[in-house]
Amino acid sequence: MIDKKGILFILSGPSGVGKGTVRKSLFEKDTDLKYSISMTTRPPREGEVDGVDYFFKTKEDFEQMIADKGMIEYAQYVGNYYGTPKAYVEEQLEAGNDVFLEIEVQGALQVKENFPEGVFVFLIPPSLEDLKNRIINRGTETEDLVHSRLQAAKEEIEMMDYYDYVVVNDQVDRAVQTVQSIVKSEHCKRERVAFEYKKALERDEK
Ligand SMILES: Nc1nc2c(ncn2[C@@H]2O[C@H](COP(=O)(O)OP(=O)(O)O)[C@@H](O)[C@H]2O)c(=O)[nH]1
Ligand SMILES: Nc1ncnc2c1ncn2[C@@H]1O[C@H](COP(=O)(O)OP(=O)(O)O)[C@@H](O)[C@H]1O
Numbered sequence: 374m375i376d377k378k379g380i381l382f383i384l385s386g387p388s389g390v391g392k393g394t395v396r397k398s399l400f401e402k403d404t405d406l407k408y409s410i411s412m413t414t415r416p417p418r419e420g421e422v423d424g425v426d427y428f429f430k431t432k433e434d435f436e437q438m439i440a441d442k443g444m445i446e447y448a449q450y451v452g453n454y455y456g457t458p459k460a461y462v463e464e465q466l467e468a469g470n471d472v473f474l475e476i477e478v479q480g481a482l483q484v485k486e487n488f489p490e491g492v493f494v495f496l497i498p499p500s501l502e503d504l505k506n507r508i509i510n511r512g513t514e515t516e517d518l519v520h521s522r523l524q525a526a527k528e529e530i531e532m533m534d535y536y537d538y539v540v541v542n543d544q545v546d547r548a549v550q551t552v553q554s555i556v557k558s559e560h561c562k563r564e565r566v567a568f569e570y571k572k573a574l575e576r577d578e579k
Pocket of ligand 1: 393447450456478
């Protein structure tokens with residue numbers, strides 16, 4: 374059978390590397406990808422909207438979703454839960470649409486277990502110094518949290534080997550273009566497989 378399902382793309386990398394920035398810029402350009410909105414127990418930051426940036430939930434509601442097996446993956450990150458609701462992703466993939474996740478590293482490893490055919494992209498900063506500056510400049514964390522996010526980042530960067538692609542986020546536009554090229558190239562790969570499959574079928578019929 375030729376697989377008509379959509380492709381699952383996972384963008385991951387350390388906090389502060391620019392995942393959110395790259396994802397937002399990508400979605401301003403590419404309307405074919407479906408973004409899976411994550412669920413979290415962290416409070417909304419100023420300007421964030423429930424159901425747009427995240428589904429903001431209480432700890433009890435989040436734990437209920439886990440118990441109901443409603444999440445593809447979830448992780449505790451700097452004291453809060455973050456996770457990907459299952460239903461939307463499965464519906465979209467089944468309908469042939471590509472789905473895009475922007476998640477941290479522990480969650481990405483869980484997705485790899487359940488969706489090994491997913492395309493895993495790891496975003497890295499040009500340097501750890503750049504990463505530190507980005508987290509500080511964003512101004513959303515206290516000094517303690519900057520430290521714990523940087524500690525987590527050092528461990529996360531070691532997970533790079535598990536990914537299909539590594540993209541350096543030196544300039545946002547360049548990183549977005551690279552991600553777009555990856556999406557195109559993955560489509561070409563699958564079309565090529567489908568073409569070979571069709572040729573093999575025709576040979577068998579002769
Ligand atoms: N595992 C997992 N991580 C997520 C999910 N959604 C967001 N994250 C990650 O959780 C981390 C913290 O997110 P957030 O508090 O919004 O801060 P920021 O992304 O660093 O601005 C980031 O690395 C996000 O990419 C999710 O659904 N699952
Ligand atoms: N290529 C880049 N060059 C310089 N600053 C960047 C770049 N990409 C993102 N930033 C900045 O770095 C900070 C962290 O980006 P963000 O998207 O919140 O990271 P993440 O979602 O990975 O935690 C933000 O202030 C953002 O404007």
